[in-house]
Amino acid sequence: MGELAEFLAQNDTNFRKARLPALYADFRPQRTLNPDGYSANVTAWRHALSLLASRGLLSQGAGADMLVLDLEDSLLRKLESRQFGQPLALGTVVRESVAAHAMFPLQTFLQAQQSVFQRSWSGVPWAVVGWTLRQMGIVDPSRGDDTLPKGRYVLLENVEAATRQFSDIMAEHTSKFDRVFTKSQFYNTFASDLISGQRLSEADMNVLLCYLSRDKGIVEYDGRIVRVRGVGDQAGGITDDDRAIASLKEVTLRVKHQADLLSARIDELELDAKRALARKSKVSALAALRQKKAAEQTLSTRYATLSQLEETADRIEQAADNVAVVRALEASSGVLRGLNARVGAPGRVDAVMDELRDRVADTDELAAILAESTGAPVDEGEIDDELAAMEREAEAKQEEAEKEKEEEREREQSKRADAAQEAVDSLPEVPAALPQKQPAREKSPTSETGIGKLSLAE
Numbered sequence: 001m002g003e004l005a006e007f008l009a010q011n012d013t014n015f016r017k018a019r020l021p022a023l024y025a026d027f028r029p030q031r032t033l034n035p036d037g038y039s040a041n042v043t044a045w046r047h048a049l050s051l052l053a054s055r056g057l058l059s060q061g062a063g064a065d066m067l068v069l070d071l072e073d074s075l076l077r078k079l080e081s082r083q084f085g086q087p088l089a090l091g092t093v094v095r096e097s098v099a100a101h102a103m104f105p106l107q108t109f110l111q112a113q114q115s116v117f118q119r120s121w122s123g124v125p126w127a128v129v130g131w132t133l134r135q136m137g138i139v140d141p142s143r144g145d146d147t148l149p150k151g152r153y154v155l156l157e158n159v160e161a162a163t164r165q166f167s168d169i170m171a172e173h174t175s176k177f178d179r180v181f182t183k184s185q186f187y188n189t190f191a192s193d194l195i196s197g198q199r200l201s202e203a204d205m206n207v208l209l210c211y212l213s214r215d216k217g218i219v220e221y222d223g224r225i226v227r228v229r230g231v232g233d234q235a236g237g238i239t240d241d242d243r244a245i246a247s248l249k250e251v252t253l254r255v256k257h258q259a260d261l262l263s264a265r266i267d268e269l270e271l272d273a274k275r276a277l278a279r280k281s282k283v284s285a286l287a288a289l290r291q292k293k294a295a296e297q298t299l300s301t302r303y304a305t306l307s308q309l310e311e312t313a314d315r316i317e318q319a320a321d322n323v324a325v326v327r328a329l330e331a332s333s334g335v336l337r338g339l340n341a342r343v344g345a346p347g348r349v350d351a352v353m354d355e356l357r358d359r360v361a362d363t364d365e366l367a368a369i370l371a372e373s374t375g376a377p378v379d380e381g382e383i384d385d386e387l388a389a390m391e392r393e394a395e396a397k398q399e400e401a402e403k404e405k406e407e408e409r410e411r412e413q414s415k416r417a418d419a420a421q422e423a424v425d426s427l428p429e430v431p432a433a434l435p436q437k438q439p440a441r442e443k444s445p446t447s448e449t450g451i452g453k454l455s456l457a458e
Contacts, residue, residue, distance in 0.1 A: 004052060005081040012051060014044035024084035028092055028146060045093040046102055050157040056198050066195045067162065067204040068106055069153045076148060091146040094153065106152040110206065115215045152203075159211050162194040166208075167218065169193060170228050176320040177313055179228040180245040183209070185253070186226045245316060252309045255302055262299040266292055 008015040015023065023041055030038035049058075049069055056064045058075065071094065076086045097103035101116060109116065169190070173179060181189065186209070191200045200208070213221040220227045222238045225246050269292035276284035343349065 002082040026088040042096045050155045063201045065201050067158045091148045104154040109154045165194045177317045181226045182246045255306045259302045266295045
């Protein structure tokens with residue numbers, strides 16, 4: 001016990017620790033003392049039940065319901081909290097949810113002939129609501145103990161979530177052949193894709209198909225054939241074409257399944273033949289090969305049938321596309337016919353254009369008359385003289401600007417020359433005379449050389 005309570009505390013923001021005492025208490029008196037708190041508690045428990053059902057935590061086994069809540073006394077024990085015990089106002093939550101059309105008794109939902117949203121109990125006095133609930137077998141919540149109304153109830157929150165997911169999936173399928181199913185095909189195709197990580201039960205699928213067809217108008221459904229409405233489809237029930245397409249799809253799937261079984265059988269017989277040869281059992285090997293040959297012939301026939309069925313499906317899909325194209329062309333032709341009728345015959349258009357040209361000519365003539373009356377004609381010679389004077393003035397301004405630039409350059413050069421002269425003048429003076437060195441004494445070629453002495457001795 002306490003596992004579901006712990007799960008809600010961790011995964012549902014409405015079940016934070018500060019709110020748990022109020023949620024597990026008997027909050028029925030708050031209906032008059034604190035209506036907002038009362039409504040918040042009911043909504044929190046309703047969402048919690050939907051969340052637990054969508055996670056498969058309220059049922060056990062492979063056939064757990066995601067869209068249907070099974071109410072029995074064991075549910076109170078499953079929701080029991082270690083600290084606060086069992087919820088004391090869960091029965092009130094169910095009754096309020098039924099009154100608000102957020103939950104529905106299962107059989108009442110499935111047997112309703114019109115949309116469950118066409119009649120609302122909102123705003124109805126509680127005395128009337130209590131009487132209605134008692135007629136349905138649900139005790140008036142304003143009196144006595146808050147007993148849990150046992151039974152099976154449709155959880156609208158989960159049904160709408162599955163519907164949104166279904167619409168998203170079918171938005172990618174525009175072909176008529178992809179939008180027609182038998183009920184079993186529909187279940188096998190979508191049972192595992194509408195609630196994340198869960199597979200819908202057969203009871204869930206019955207509820208969903210009823211909701212999609214009766215309350216949302218998304219599909220046409222007659223108990224055996226399902227056709228998802230395309231863009232522009234009108235409500236007309238299941239047609240013979242729909243039944244033929246569904247039957248063709250069912251036969252195709254059955255032949256594919258038979259072909260898969262035969263392929264597996266052929267592989268198995270071939271393996272048996274090899275094993276028999278390994279045991280030196282020639283008779284068993286021959287028997288296995290004969291069976292394999294017969295299976296191969298049957299498989300070939302199945303593949304030929306399957307090819308013919310798929311070709312027929314392609315033809316049907318192409319024909320359906322042709323019908324849609326022709327309808328679009330017919331609609332476009334009607335639009336053009338209506339627009340052309342509003343424009344009128346070609347003679348009327350010619351008359352309109354002639355009148356338009358006349359009005360334009362009249363406008364031009366009036367404009368010319370007004371121009372003549374409002375001023376004298378312009379002398380082109382005066383305009384030429386004025387233009388020449390403006391050109392001369394512009395040239396004079398340009399020459400003056402160039403002259404000023406030249407004078408500026410000369411002034412800059414003069415400033416640089418003056419600056420250079422000042423720099424030269426600031427250098428120190430060079431001495432007038434430098435001391436003279438004594439000339440080197442000339443040596444006699446014969447006075448101090450051995451060669452000279454040698455010459456005299458000789």
